[in-house]
Amino acid sequence: MIGLVLAAGAGRRLRPYTDTLPKALVPIDAETTVLDLTLANYAEVGITEVAIVVGYAAETVASRVKGFEERYGVHLELVHNDKAETWNNAYSLWCARDLLTNGVMLANGDTVHPASVQHTLLDARGDGRQIVLALDTVKKLADEEMKVIWSESAGIERITKLMDPASATGEYIGVTLIEPTAAADLTDALRVTWERDPHLYYEDGYQVLVDKGFRIDVAPIGTVDWVEIDNHDDLDRAREIVCPS
Template sequence: MLGMVLAAGAGRRLRPYTDTLPKALVPVDGETTILDIALRNLAAVDLRDVVVIVGYAAQAVHDRKADLERRHGVRLTLVHNDKAEEWNNAYSLWCAREYFGQGALLVNGDTVHPVSVEQTLLSAPATTDILLAVDDVKTLGEEEMKVTLTEDGYLREITKLMDPARAYGEYIGATLIRPGAAERLADALKATFERDPQLYYEDGYAEMVARGEKIGVAPIGTVDWVEVDDHNDLAKARRIAARYTEPVS
């Protein structure tokens, strides 16, 4: 199984940091970046072959590739999204489709969370080919990627466009993709961005559910984490990141 990090986004609401850097390389704890935390978490669960999907300011990741590998004891494969500044991330994840067949633990390159999230996904029973990490504790608002469940506990809906009062919880941007899902996930993502290139990869999950697929969810418990979209989120990330990281050498 591989680690996989979606790190192609521009993060325009984090300027001036992202004038020259992708969002994943914004520092959150001294010199430690969001990408450092993602790679450290993956290495901690022994996923040391990591695919990083790059796009906006991709050269910055290339320039740091050897150092990131040395710091975290990982081997990085960089996959290029050629439409990162035009299309949304359903296409971005599809760009890495050739690696799905090895199995992957996917994490978004704009979230700061502890390794317990990866551990929760990897330790869950193998009842579905796709398993989503979900926060069922926090109070939800309009921006969150919200989910509802079927009566037997599988994914029913996943969208930001939902009354928070209806939601079971928030998808936090971490997915276990088992090898058996590879072709079906790639096809659902393709159908999603062909329908509308501005759709999210989570809309690809919704497409799979509409086709009759069962997608599981794994509650992460009470965990401090944040999706870093703007400067307020970045301030929160900096408050919590030090608790989940060690100094980078």
Template sequence: MIGLVPAAGAGSRLRPYTDTLPKALVPVDDERTILDITLRNFAEVEMRDVAIIVGYCADAIRERKTALEKRHGVTLHLVDNPKAETWNNCYTVWCARDLFKEGVILANSDTIHPASVERTLLEANAKLTAAGQQPGVLLALDTVKKLADEEMKVTVDPEKGARRITKLMDPADATGEYIGVTLINPSAADALASALQATFERDPQLYYEDGYQEMIDRGLRIDVQPIGQVDWVEVDNHEDLARGRELACRY
């Protein structure tokens, strides 16, 4: 299993930091970036091969590739997204579809969280597999946080798994928030690639989470794993960045 980081977007709400850098390279703890924390997390759970999907300001990541590999003891593979500045991240994740068959943990490039999230997903996946349930896709879910309109909300049926994943949901109807970390087993590779393609062909501005909903609508199962009481933040704007800098020094 390898790490996967979609880091192709422009992050326009974080300008001027993102005038010349992708969001993943915005500093959050002295010189440490969001990407540093993500790579550290992967290394902590012994995932030493990591693919980064690049697009906007891709050269900034290319220039740092060797230094990042040495700092975190990982091997980085860069995947190009030629439509990064015009299409949304559903297409971005689809660009790495050939890697799904290796099994991946996808971690959004703007999510600051501890390695306990990856560890929780791996342990839950192992338990499901041992129980003969053959999981395909497993989402990290925050069931503790109070939700509002902006969050990527999920409803879960205990018997059937995730049923809806969307921002366009009454928070009172949601089981929790998807935090931007997914374990994808090789068994789900083809189904996920097909669902993502159908989604961006319907509308290039859709999110990869809309691809997850496409899988659910096709009758395919997506499981969730609560992460417990974990402090984390998705860094979309300057307020989020300030919160991220409070957390980053702990991780």
């Protein structure tokens, strides 16, 4: 199994940081970025082969590859998304389709979370599970979150931001375990998704799979401090998590 990080987006709501940096390299403190935290998480659970999908300001990630490899004991491969500034992340994940046959631990490049999330997903392997999503079932939900409806009998039934928060089982936090057996089906679903609308999310690809009868499971992460960094308020929250007073 390899690690996979989606770090191609421009993150315009985090300007001026993202005038020259992708969101994954926005500083949380003087020495730490989201990418640092994600690579450290992978290393902690024994994942040392990592691919990073890059696009916007890709050269800034490339310039740090050697330092990341030395700091975290990982080997990095960069996958280029040539449409990162105009298309959404369904296409970003599709760009890494050839790697899915290795089995991947996928993490969004803007999600700050502890390594316990990776441990939880790895512990959920087996019993025929092919795709497992890290799910926060504790947080109070609002309109912006990527919400999930899940049942024991069917697995995930719906995943979308466009859902009444009261009907949701929880929030998908942007970390997924994908087994090699799911590679072909997921690749096809992602292609269908971005061909239908290049502005869709890879989670819309998950919904395509669900609609075809493919079971997707979840692993509740418990009470965990985490945040998806979309704006400056989120960045402040990330700094509180990483550098508590």
